[in-house]
Amino acid sequence: MRWVSLRVIEPNRVLARNILDERGRVLLARGITLTPHWVQRLLSLGITSVCIEDERTDDVCPAELITPETRQRVLAATYDTLTELVSVPTSRRVRSTRVRGRMRPLVEEIIEEMRELGHAGQQFGNVYLTDGELYHHSVNVTLYALALGIALRLSTEQLIHLGLGALLHDVGKLRIPRPILKKPGRLTEDEYQTVKLHTVYGYEILRDAGELPSVSNVIALQHHERMDGSGYPAGIGGTEIHLFGRVTAVADVYEALTANRVYRAGYLPHDAYEMLLAGSGSLFDPRVIDAFVRTVDVYPVGMTVRLSNGCKGVVVRTSRRQSQRPVVRLLETESGQPVQPPVEVDLAKELTLAITGCEV
Numbered sequence: 001m002r003w004v005s006l007r008v009i010e011p012n013r014v015l016a017r018n019i020l021d022e023r024g025r026v027l028l029a030r031g032i033t034l035t036p037h038w039v040q041r042l043l044s045l046g047i048t049s050v051c052i053e054d055e056r057t058d059d060v061c062p063a064e065l066i067t068p069e070t071r072q073r074v075l076a077a078t079y080d081t082l083t084e085l086v087s088v089p090t091s092r093r094v095r096s097t098r099v100r101g102r103m104r105p106l107v108e109e110i111i112e113e114m115r116e117l118g119h120a121g122q123q124f125g126n127v128y129l130t131d132g133e134l135y136h137h138s139v140n141v142t143l144y145a146l147a148l149g150i151a152l153r154l155s156t157e158q159l160i161h162l163g164l165g166a167l168l169h170d171v172g173k174l175r176i177p178r179p180i181l182k183k184p185g186r187l188t189e190d191e192y193q194t195v196k197l198h199t200v201y202g203y204e205i206l207r208d209a210g211e212l213p214s215v216s217n218v219i220a221l222q223h224h225e226r227m228d229g230s231g232y233p234a235g236i237g238g239t240e241i242h243l244f245g246r247v248t249a250v251a252d253v254y255e256a257l258t259a260n261r262v263y264r265a266g267y268l269p270h271d272a273y274e275m276l277l278a279g280s281g282s283l284f285d286p287r288v289i290d291a292f293v294r295t296v297d298v299y300p301v302g303m304t305v306r307l308s309n310g311c312k313g314v315v316v317r318t319s320r321r322q323s324q325r326p327v328v329r330l331l332e333t334e335s336g337q338p339v340q341p342p343v344e345v346d347l348a349k350e351l352t353l354a355i356t357g358c359e360v
């Protein structure tokens with residue numbers, strides 16, 4: 001199976017993985033044939049890429065940080081918790097949200113699964129939805145943050161607190177007017193000031209709910225602070241920012257850069273990767289960036305990529321040491337002719353070839 005862009009997908013491909021909506025419900029089940037009608041439907045929902053069956057990549061199985069079932073449950077619980085947190089009146093909140101009771105066992109499960117799988121930093125787990133962006137984003141950021149936390153050798157209890165805070169880090173966005181959040185173009189200065197408030201709102205919502213440890217709540221407040229003090233809301237820097245805030249900042253930025261949004265395609269993973277590296281020390285904690293480099297596969301197995309010679313292929317193996325130059329199985333020539341039988345090129349050896357685009 002491999003990931004392809006719905007904008008260029010051939011008709012009648014078979015879906016290899018379930019597509020979940022923002023509440024973790026199955027929108028489209030695997031095994032279904034993606035007719036042009038379905039492709040249009042999905043695109044209109046803001047879904048840009050899907051995982052398809054392809055006999056030439058039958059042996060390729062994009063690794064997941066967590067099982068699809070766990071992702072589904074985490075997404076559903078995140079949706080319920082976030083919406084409850086902002087909709088239940090303050091006085092009833094403490095009794096009715098049961099944030100910790102619901103989320104803590106899930107975070108424990110994620111950590112256990114990630115440790116069992118023994119790898120981290122896969123690019124995708126699922127596709128991104130327009131309106132559900134916040135929920136998918138929250139789950140993805142949490143997976144990255146926990147992968148970084150594991151690389152930083154945090155204790156299990158610390159990881160749980162990190163995971164709980166990361167899942168809810170953007171809850172304050174539900175208090176920001178939708179037209180501003182969904183505005184495709186540049187924000188005005190006033191609008192930007194409003195968006196920044198999601199950090200303070202989020203912290204207040206979590207603090208008032210009184211269910212999470214304060215180190216988890218602080219993530220909502222500090223995930224946009226930067227090491228040199230150029231972030232918001234307080235403009236604090238260095239170790240004034242809690243480690244969990246520094247970890248979540250890296251996870252949040254990488255996820256936001258690489259995810260496709262309705263109004264723009266994500267950056268190429270290696271560009272996003274370079275941007276993070278360039279910010280090491282000035283914007284991001286160098287220790288966290290080191291952990292990121294050790295953890296994240298820039299081009300994960302299963303990703304469909306375009307090479308500098310015009311050929312299209314799919315990543316079949318990655319190398320920790322050279323994660324920007326994986327092994328690619330060529331599927332199509334520059335003119336769109338199938339490469340039969342498929343040929344594999346190791347970009348770590350074929351230095352004249354480079355990845356110039358990816359279909360996500």
Ligand SMILES: [Fe+2]
Nearest residue numbers: 169170223224
């Ligand atoms: Fe945020």
